[in-house]
Amino acid sequence: MKILVVKLSSLGDVVHALPVVQDIRAAMPDAQIDWVVEKAFASLLSKCGGLQRVIPCEIRRWRKSPFSAATRSEWRAFRADLQREAYDAVIDLQGLTKSALVARLATLAPGGKRYALANQTEGSGYEAPTRWVADVAIRMEPRIHAVQRSRELAARALGYTFAPVPDFGLKRPKDRVEKAQPAIENIANYPSPDTVVFVHGTSRADKEWPLDHWVALGRQLDAAGCKVALAHGNAKELATSQAIAEALDAPDVMVWPMLSLDALTDELAQCGGVIGVDSGVSHIAVALDLPHVQIYNFDTAWRTGPGGFAGGGRQVSVYATPTPGVQAVWQAWLGCRGKV
Template sequence: MNILLVKLSSLGDVVHALPVVQDIRAAWPEARIDWVVEKSFAPLLARCPGLNRVIACEIRRWRKSPLAAVTRQQWNAFKADLRQTPYDAVIDLQGLTKSALVARLARLSPHGKRYALANQTDGSGYEAPTRWVADVAIRVEARTPAVQRSRELAAQALGHSFAPLPDFGLNRPLAQAGRAQPAIESIANARCVVFVHGTSRADKEWPLDYWIALGRRFNAAGWQVALAHGNAKELATSQAMAQALNLQSPEAAIVWPLLPLDALTDALARCGGVIGVDSGVSHIAVALDLPHVQLYNFDTAWRTGPASAGRQVSVFGQPAPSVEAVWQAWLGCLAAPVSEAAHAIQTPGAT
């Protein structure tokens, strides 16, 4: 059986859909699963076991200059790549016009069908063309968390059940010999806790002085703070945090270099845990099953926050969670038992 998954963006949404691959592999071991995704997120999928092919597109960029010769050339190449395989099931996990277009362009086998959402769920984007294109539109309960929504859609489309806890699959490739890069080893280790402060929305940010106060608590407990960034603004924030923390000790904080997505994932996986706002990188920490506290200024953690209790928790507060609440949540994460899927993590004496 040939199956095509369509989930183009954004990073957090792609991460939330990852368990679908492992669900399908468990139910249909012989299935060949392809996935269409924006090119910038393809490196993440490349480390997901069970995928046969990652088909990259750049729809976000192509829409900015649709009539340019290079756009037409790349669009035609993408369509040819997409239509290499006839699919028995094309599953639109996104529910937007752009994903519906991709699903429509895909080639079906003689008895193949296209599946998509029939309705919007609370807090998610949804556009009507997704159900117009589908041969089968599947209804999901309105108040369904993002990870569960994708899993339910695929399960109803293919007729399988799935395990209660999601398996994102990202931790498995780390066991391959020689995967870790020397540069990653020099900046990431089990004594680091990563602060993921960057987000595309300013109203999701946590105050800078809160980050610094939290960092000092980690430093006092024997942790080094690692600071990730994805653009110039985030780099400036990371540098400001490091400057404040390193006043007390020159190795209290380290600013990571700008890392490509696959290297960033490897670096996160080597660390002792993550504190992060609601962002794609923070959701990768969840997928890696790291000790993790996710910060919410809005009561939306039910939809995008970590589903597991114990090692991974969300903390909600208005106008923002307090430093004390985040610290106590972190201590709770460390005290929680390690799941079978988790890495063996050597943590410093942080309790």
């Protein structure tokens, strides 16, 4: 059976959908699973065991200049790549017009069907075309965690049941020699079990944690004998990493270089844990089953944060308004480490 998963963006949403691949593999070991995703996130899917083919697109960029020669050429190439295979099932896990368009363009095998969400769930985006394009639209409970929503949609589309605890399927590096990412060589001290990664970057300013909170938390970790590593994905986040490192002024503080998602995933996998805001990289920490505290300024952790389905108490969210205090996050971290 050939199955196409459509989940284009964003990073956190892609991470939340990863268990679908392992669920399908467990239920249908001979299935071929392909995935359409924004090119920016394709390298993460290279770490996901069980995918036959990752089909990158750049719809976000193409929409900015839809009639340019470059966009038309790239769109034709993407469509040809997408239509190389005929699928028995196309599953739109996103529920937006852009994902519905991709699902519609995909080629169905004889008897194949397109599946999609029939309704919006609380806190998620949803656009009606996904329902119009689908051969089968599946109604979900309106209040549901993002991971569970993807898993249930795929399971009901294909007619299987899944295990309670999700397997995100991210492959870990066996040793550093196997890795081919040159940027990693720029890290002065390789990650180790006593390295705690700060993930302070997020696409929304109202999800950020104050810089002085990061500094105070870093000092507590340094006093406890931990190394602090600072991850970032753009120039603004790099400036924040450098500001935190300068304020900490400790020998074991590491400002990482900007890494591709697959390289970043490898680095995180070798650390002792992660403390971060609600962001895609924090969700990767959950997927890697690392000790992790996820910081929320809004009461939305029930929908996107570490759930009761994973972590065994080693992954928790901390919520307060306007933002959690340093001691609340510190105590949560001590609790996570106590569960290792």
